[in-house]
Amino acid sequence: MIIGGALSAIALGVAHYSRKRIAVPPSMAPLDRGQAVRVHKWNADGTARVEYRGTQWNAELAAPDIARAGTMYIVATRGSTLVLSDRRP
Numbered sequence: 168m169i170i171g172g173a174l175s176a177i178a179l180g181v182a183h184y185s186r187k188r189i190a191v192p193p194s195m196a197p198l199d200r201g202q203a204v205r206v207h208k209w210n211a212d213g214t215a216r217v218e219y220r221g222t223q224w225n226a227e228l229a230a231p232d233i234a235r236a237g238t239m240y241i242v243a244t245r246g247s248t249l250v251l252s253d254r255r256p
Contacts, residue, residue, distance in 0.1 A: 199241045
């Protein structure tokens, strides 16, 4: 059991190290970037609820000086939050 535990710990370390070295190729860039979304409601703190892919998402402005509009464009994602701009990237 001790040998099996030691080998599994070593294998876990190797898998973790090799996972960090794998880079995402440019061809696999986020498909959402540049897509238009319709804003349902703007909040005072600059966040919004938007409709995208047939459901509601949380969104925030890429920068505080960006004008709020009814149609915005996705420039990035932060977890499950869409980052928006008034110009298509």
